[in-house]
Amino acid sequence: MEANRSGRLRDSLHDWVGDWGGVTIDAFSAIGDMALFAWSTLYWLVSRRPRRGTLLPILYQVGVLSLPVVALTGTFIGMVLAVQSFFQFQQLRMETRLGAVINMTLARELGPVLAATMLAGRVGSAMAAELGTMRVTEQIDALSSMGTNPIHYLVVPRFLAFVMLIPALTVMAVFMGVVGGYFYSVVILGIDKHHYLYNTREFVGSWDLFYGLAKSVFFGIAMAIVSCYQGFNCTAGAEGVGKAATAAFVHSFVLILLLDLMLGISLDAVYFALWPEGSSLF
Amino acid sequence: MMMNALPPTQEQLDRPLIQVHDLSVRFGQQEVLRNINLSIPRGQSMVVIGESGCGKTVLLKTLIRLIAPTRGSVHFDGQDLAKLSEKELTSQRIRCGYVFQNAALFDSMTVGQNVSFPLRQHTNMSDREILERVRARLAEVGLPDSAMKKKPAELSGGMRKRVGLARALIMEPELILYDEPTTGLDPIMSDVINELMMRTRRHYSVTSIIVSHDMRTVRRVADRVVMICPVPRLQPGEPQMIFDGPPSELERCADRRVAQFVRGEAGERLMELRGSAAISA
Ligand SMILES: Nc1ncnc2c1ncn2[C@@H]1O[C@H](COP(=O)(O)OP(=O)(O)OP(=O)(O)O)[C@@H](O)[C@H]1O
Ligand SMILES: [Mg+2]
Numbered sequence: 206m207e208a209n210r211s212g213r214l215r216d217s218l219h220d221w222v223g224d225w226g227g228v229t230i231d232a233f234s235a236i237g238d239m240a241l242f243a244w245s246t247l248y249w250l251v252s253r254r255p256r257r258g259t260l261l262p263i264l265y266q267v268g269v270l271s272l273p274v275v276a277l278t279g280t281f282i283g284m285v286l287a288v289q290s291f292f293q294f295q296q297l298r299m300e301t302r303l304g305a306v307i308n309m310t311l312a313r314e315l316g317p318v319l320a321a322t323m324l325a326g327r328v329g330s331a332m333a334a335e336l337g338t339m340r341v342t343e344q345i346d347a348l349s350s351m352g353t354n355p356i357h358y359l360v361v362p363r364f365l366a367f368v369m370l371i372p373a374l375t376v377m378a379v380f381m382g383v384v385g386g387y388f389y390s391v392v393i394l395g396i397d398k399h400h401y402l403y404n405t406r407e408f409v410g411s412w413d414l415f416y417g418l419a420k421s422v423f424f425g426i427a428m429a430i431v432s433c434y435q436g437f438n439c440t441a442g443a444e445g446v447g448k449a450a451t452a453a454f455v456h457s458f459v460l461i462l463l464l465d466l467m468l469g470i471s472l473d474a475v476y477f478a479l480w481p482e483g484s485s486l487f
Numbered sequence: 488m489m490m491n492a493l494p495p496t497q498e499q500l501d502r503p504l505i506q507v508h509d510l511s512v513r514f515g516q517q518e519v520l521r522n523i524n525l526s527i528p529r530g531q532s533m534v535v536i537g538e539s540g541c542g543k544t545v546l547l548k549t550l551i552r553l554i555a556p557t558r559g560s561v562h563f564d565g566q567d568l569a570k571l572s573e574k575e576l577t578s579q580r581i582r583c584g585y586v587f588q589n590a591a592l593f594d595s596m597t598v599g600q601n602v603s604f605p606l607r608q609h610t611n612m613s614d615r616e617i618l619e620r621v622r623a624r625l626a627e628v629g630l631p632d633s634a635m636k637k638k639p640a641e642l643s644g645g646m647r648k649r650v651g652l653a654r655a656l657i658m659e660p661e662l663i664l665y666d667e668p669t670t671g672l673d674p675i676m677s678d679v680i681n682e683l684m685m686r687t688r689r690h691y692s693v694t695s696i697i698v699s700h701d702m703r704t705v706r707r708v709a710d711r712v713v714m715i716c717p718v719p720r721l722q723p724g725e726p727q728m729i730f731d732g733p734p735s736e737l738e739r740c741a742d743r744r745v746a747q748f749v750r751g752e753a754g755e756r757l758m759e760l761r762g763s764a765a766i767s768a
Contacts, residue, residue: 245573252574343591346553351605351654352581354573 243430246364249357260362267328268370272377274327275320279378282315283307283385291394301400305408307386312413316379318465321424325457329432332363333453336436337446364429371425372418420468427460502565504529504662504694505550510559512545518718519545521727532688532695534709541717543698544588547664551583552576581609584655588666590647592639599635602654624653629679645672656687665697669704681707702749709734714745
């Protein structure tokens, strides 16, 4: 009886270790796979230029078609920031500092993160579904069989489109956010225009804009690789394609948050190394 | 379409175009191909037969390394495909044409763009030249000019298959792999495609490997027939290729499985099915 129970315990422990071991191995091999995928994207990126014909439609898809939704999100986030922080700052009689708070937040955090998230949802998952369908219907094999490398033909243009256009979309999101925040603060809440702008100019500098744009480029790289990787490794069937699209968005989003934190820490370290006496809001 | 500046030496011409050595492919626990050895000389047209699911498509894909073998090697024109870099592999594949079982057309492109794709990727031909070639190829497979502007989704299954065929032939490759080129076509179209395969062979002296269930195709185009048997149905120690010889010997083969396949008789397989039906009833 006793031996039996300990035997069962040992078995279940065994299973548990085995299961977790399996999960860990799968996770590591997926990361390894993705690293190889990223490496070969880089290889084809530098070894041969993509054709104009393949790049243009994707630039249009990623950039032009994403502009409205990014602009809309930016505008509303700018206004929401004004709504949320006005009351707190009014109690301190510092409502003109809103200009600094809103625009700093937009340039450093919300602009890049929101632009990237919108792009991951609008383009990243569609891309994974498109490439996944191509994988499932053997179109990717067909490319290889005709002597065209699928990474060079399909992934490199998408990668370039993301990396080139995400800073532009971030600028758009930040700009519309600044406009939206200004509109709400000055026109609706009646904050003094002169002081609002003065505070903005005083506290928000080109470093903040650079900070946001630098982050956005990393977001773009991560999203492009994750989305294309999910598409290329799609499993058969309509379900597989759906899963690839979902995974592309979820993984991109998690990576964006993770990168945001890590880049925030390291960019701050760079800033304080360059300019030891930074300016402060208060 | 020879890319090399130097004419091939006699030694190069004599060596087989494809040499498969001890090839095995498995997917997870499932063993699909086991210890296949094949040597295919230049200019031969070989037909691969075998029941559905025995691994014919997998074999064809392994030959151009769309699937990496679990064990063993494939040599194409004397080069081990496993040792080639991505770039070299890509340039070797330009020498091959592959007709996919399900056509595998690019669904975002028109028929014309599909067929001209390899030309646009690998040559500097003018648009006029390309258009002419595409027209000629489409006419060969019995498709009218009006089909050129259509998307693959607007075509019937048989038409799609023929577009796939036209696309594989457009570069005039040295080696063509056909995966069931006549399945799903009406008897007349099948005959046209059989004729096309023979004509292609006469004109460009290509090497062809054809997967087919169609005994008419086998009789008309094959110099050599290879039959593979699914791994689970093999006796222990038996090689997976249960027949390898000229088509005339197919009928005389002593192996019952080969004779039954050729005549289209289910034999003891029918008994198996009846047995399982009786159990479930
Ligand atoms: N990508 C894959 N992953 C897992 N298993 C596969 C894969 N491709 C093929 N198989 C398995 O390999 C076996 C052989 O498949 P294959 O497509 O080569 O059959 P086939 O001989 O071409 O059949 P058919 O005549 O019906 O086309 C099948 O049992 C299939 O389940
Ligand atoms: Mg098949």
